[in-house]
Amino acid sequence: MVNLFKKSYTYKNKDGEDVNATRFYVKCGDRLIPIQPTYFEKKDEKGNSIEDKDFAARKAVLSSYAEVLPDKE
DSSP: OOEEEEEEEEEOOTTTOOOEEEEEEETTTTTEEEEOOOOOEEEEESOOOOOOTTTTHHHHHHHHEEEOOOOOO
């Protein structure tokens, strides 16, 4: 059986501001494996970066299916 979990946390960015983030894990048997949705770097014909607009959607889908990772005992 495979289960998807998430763990929310806060960290400070380089400007000292609090940022909310989520880590995802897959549990296979008794192993907990971290996974990370990929941000796809895209460039236009001039070499300018194009925003990966589907990144937030991929994270939202993972988050909606994931259970909260229980604290360690």
